[in-house]
Amino acid sequence: MATNDAIIGWKTITFGCDVVEPGNSANFRTGDWRSQRPVLDKEKCIKCGMCWIFCPDMCYSQTEDGYFEADMEYCKGCGICAHQCPKDAITMVPEEG
Amino acid sequence: MGKRIGVEVSIAIADAVKLARAEVIPAYPITPQTHIVEHLAEIVANGELDAEYIPVESEHAAMSACCGAVAAGARVFTSSSSQGLSLMSEILYIPSTMRLPMVMVVANRAMSAPISIWNDHQDIMVQRDIGWIQTFAENGQEAVDLVLHAFRVAEDRRVSLPMIVNIDGFTLSHVIEPIELPTQEEVDAYIPPFKPKRKLDPRKPVTMGPVGIPEVYTEAKVAHDHAIKNSRKVILKAWKEFADHFGREYHPVESYKAEGADTILVTMGSISETAMTAIDKMRDEGRNVGLVRIRLWRPFPAQEFRAATKHAKVLAVVDRCLPPGAVCGPVGAELRSIFYKIPGAPKIFSFVAGLGGRDVTVERFEEIIDKAEQYSKRRPKELYEVIGVREK
DSSP: OOOOOOSSOTTTSOGGGOBOSTTGGGGSOOGGGOSEEEEEOTTTOOOOOHHHHHOTTOOEEEOTTSOEEEOTTTOOOOOHHHHHOTTOOEEEEEOOO | OOOEEEEEHHHHHHHHHHHTTOOEEEEOOOSSOOHHHHHHHHHHHTTSSOOEEEEOSSHHHHHHHHHHHHHTTOOBEEEEOHHHHHHHHHHHHHHHHTTOOOEEEEEEOOOSSSOOOSOOSHHHHHTTTSOOEEEEOSSHHHHHHHHHHHHHHHTSTTTOOOEEEEEETTTTTTOEEEEEOOOHHHHHHHSOOOOOSSOOOTTSOOBOSOOOOHHHHHHHHHHHHHHHHHHHHHHHHHHHHHHHHHSOOOOSEEEESOTTOSEEEEEOSTHHHHHHHHHHHHHHTTOOEEEEEEOEEESOOHHHHHHHTTTOSEEEEEESOOOTTSSSOHHHHHHHHHHTTOTTOOEEEEEEOOGGGOOOOHHHHHHHHHHHHHHHHSOOSSSEEETTOOOO
16 A cells, blocks of 8 residues: 655755755656546647647657657646647547556 | 833834834735734835835735745735734745744734624634744833844744734724834844845745645644744844843743742733732732733743743633633643643633623732632632623
């Protein structure tokens, strides 16, 4: 069974519980919360980058061939990319298992 | 040293905040109000104080703006009362664990319903556990002095916690008292410029107030608990230095004829002055009674309180707060806890008096002491008693 024991001591925790390392959210893999994933239909995609702009977790990045790809380590499956896509090229499909 | 003049306590507090060189004052003058932030608005508008006065849209916003301003590195002051203080409630827990120092004066008043604007301590007892350092003033001079002390303590880097100075609504806030305001030079010598331990700075990015997941939250709260407990040393030292600078000496608890007294009355705030008159009267009548007043409410000065009452047989504790369904008032509960299983501990009797502006007279204090002494011989049925209640 999973536990949620302390990961830091009260003597070593930062002053006021500040996060002193900028951008450290990249260290936390949050993709395992996802119940559905975005699947791109490259036939419909016009490489406009709306998914990249709107993704609240900034998990999209552009690949060498110009398409935008979501990093499944961070994607929470919110579906905003699919909602924003002007060409309905992104479909949310349930995660299995 | 300045001249002793007759001035409304709220006005004097505003002048003290000016002398302390507050830089940001977010305020929302909800009813019931005091002249504290009203006069500060005038002071700022007249150009007498170089501060940002933010007339926010609610007390909730006032406290939020206070947090933001401290985070940006400003010296911050605000003031509130009863319903307004409660509207701040959600935010009050935030600056303390985030270690954002600021000073707030609370003019203590009753909580509705029924609607009341009058004095008791129910508003602040709702906020008892917000993790701020808290003091209670007895008179106007002490209110001013505690405000200056609060800036000094709160902003000390070893403390870095927000601080509330409690003054009784109306009884202190709207009363004209003889008050001596120090000079600007004297205050500058006592309160150094605010040098925050850290602040929001684009050159050194920091996230303040992040999520505390279950693996972190307990440790963040324990760190805060230790911070407020450790603030004790700084609080005491700042009072000692206050005496050196201004000649008036303050302690966490104040004793009045309590040395060797069998029965000790325990109070907080301005009713203590009437209580002293009651003690004088009873002493004249040959009764061995005294008074101990709690000035420092958080962190609770258990050690000093036990020392001040160590020879007492009976404590008669007066709470100006009635928590329905609780075992007794909050001060009474605290004292019962600190004496629990201590050998030779006094018998503690809890009384509730002075709710919603009801006067606590010399006669009422006599009644409280008489009852406590009777109860020490014959245990009462209830764990507390409300004084001066009319039945029919």
